Amino acid sequence: MSSTHIIPLDRLTTAMHRVVRGFGSHESEVRAVAGNLIEANLTGHDSHGIGMLPRYTEAFLEGGLVPNTHVRTVLDAGALLRLDGQAGFGQVVGQEAMSMGIERASQHGSCIVALGNAHHIGRIGAWAEQAAQAGLISIHLVNVVARNVVAPFGGGDARFGTNPVCIGVPLAGQPPVILDFATSMIAQGKTRVAHNKGEPVAPGCLIDDQGRDTQDPRYSVVPPWGALLTFGAHKGYGLAVMCELLGGALAGGHTQRNADASKRRVLNGMFSVLLDPAALGDTGAFEQEAQAFIDWVKASPPRDGVESVLVAGEPERASRARRTMEGIPVDGTTWQEILDAAAKLGVDPGAVNADAGLV
Ligand SMILES: NC(=O)c1ccc[n+]([C@@H]2O[C@H](COP(=O)([O-])OP(=O)(O)OC[C@H]3O[C@@H](n4cnc5c(N)ncnc54)[C@H](O)[C@@H]3O)[C@@H](O)[C@H]2O)c1
Missing domain, CATH: 3.30.60.50 (Hypothetical oxidoreductase yiak; domain 3)
Known part of the structure; x- marks a missing residue:
């Protein structure tokens, strides 16, 4: 087992900015990509953090990830947007897609955003948080076009990706409820x-x-x-299929079925529904009832070995607070893979180490 480095947030940010500059990204893209990945680490989801950079590097070197790319509007019908991510960094095109959807939902009360061909859009909760910050409820179904990694319920081989589902609900004066998980x-x-x-x-x-x-x-x-x-046997499997039908076939135009497994790129299709709760009626009554329900479930007596009953979003906030204070743990193997990726991008690994305070 390799040793784990604990890297302070500011040092890790400087180091990852240096690595992402190796893609030739403009400074705003450098900040968006590094910021989004580090945020995933902060929330405790190391699976979607800076450890993705080696994969992004392979995808970029193969031509499957195109830096400095923005969303292209395929269809604009007011409260209905179809966007093409054009294999750009998901951290950029995902943010752009959500910004457009937020603007339209604020105008029309709701908006459906169909985003296809985005390179890996990372932790989907980040997009629900962006919507929640604007006071919007959001629902996201996402497919993954890459190597097959998940078996259908009862099946003996992998046929699709980890297809995440995410729902975010903002509550005035309270942190939002952000449910965000893979269906595997x-x-x-x-x-x-x-x-x-x-x-x-x-x-x-x-x-x-x-x-x-x-x-x-x-x-x-x-x-x-x-x-x-899949989680929950046939239930998680059913959700994963819906991610393919809506995030894939409908939003992206293609499903995992025809993915080229030899490619290192990860493309996501995302079907998002954004809703302004005020447009649906009495926001005060909704928020009062929602908060009362959250208080009610959290008052359940914790079972043995459980500290307290939580609602979705709380573990991520606790991790963010802790890791912002204490630093971000990065295991030695992952760190070495990042340094190797930096070298492939023409970035001096010694300088990355120095930025991170590891020399
Ligand atoms: N872009 C992609 O292609 C892709 C694919 C798959 C997953 N992902 C991302 O991977 C990340 C990790 O997914 P995961 O399935 O490992 O997440 P997970 O199993 O850690 O579940 C996370 C969710 O469960 C909630 N939760 C955790 N513990 C809880 C508790 N005790 N009580 C109440 N709620 C609790 C969290 O707040 C969060 O909403 C997600 O952010 C997801 O979006 C992305």
């Missing part, structure tokens, strides 16, 4: 993190290349490939 038992990146740390994954998450249960993360990281299982 665990996010694929979590198997990479476990593999890099030399740790097993929990039982019931993974099958090997023969369709047998395994806890060895290698079956999701290096060939021969096994498959992740």
Whole structure:
């Protein structure tokens, strides 16, 4: 097992800015990409943090990720937008798509945004948080066009991606409720993190290349490939299919079915519904009732071994507060992979280490 570095937020930010500049990105893109990835680490989702940079580097060098690219409007029908991410950084085109949708939802009361061909848009919760900051409820169904990693319920091989679902609800004077998860038992990146740390994954998450249960993360990281299982058996599987139908076939125009597994790029299609609660009626009554319900469920007596009942979004906020204070843990293998990626981008790994305070 490799040692873990604890890197202060400001130092990690400087180091990751240096790495992302290696893509030839404009300064605003450097800040957007590094900021979004570090934010994923801050919220505790290392699977969608800076450890994605080596993958992005391979995708870029293959021509599957195009820096300094912006969304193209394919259809503009007011409260209905169809956008093409043109394989640009998801951190940029995702943000642009949400900004356009937010503006339209504020104008019309609601907006549906169909975003296709975005390179990896990272932690979907970031987009629900962007909408929530503007006072909007949002629902996101996302497909992943890359290597197959998740098996259908009852199936013995991988047929689609970890297709995330996310719902965000803003509440005045309170932090928003942000539900954001992969429809696989665990996010694929979590198997990479476990593999890099030399740790097993929990039982019931993974099958090997023969369709047998395994806890060895290698079956999701290096060939021969096994498959992740969906959460909640046929229920998570059903949601994953809906992500393909709406985020893929409808929003993106293509599903995981025809992905070229040899490519390192990760394309996301996202079907988003943005809604201004004020446009639907009495916001005060909605927020009062919603807050009362949250108080009600949180008052449930915690079971043995549980500190307190939480609602979605709370674990991420707690992690953000802790890691902002204490620094961000990055395991040694992941850090070395980032340094290797930096070198491939023509960035001096020694300088990245120095930025991070690791020399
Ligand atoms: N872009 C992509 O292609 C892609 C693909 C898959 C996943 N992802 C992202 O990966 C990230 C991780 O997904 P995951 O499935 O590993 O997440 P997860 O299993 O950690 O679940 C996270 C969700 O559960 C909530 N939660 C966690 N513990 C809780 C508790 N005790 N009580 C109440 N709620 C609780 C969190 O607030 C959050 O909403 C997500 O941000 C997702 O968007 C992205």
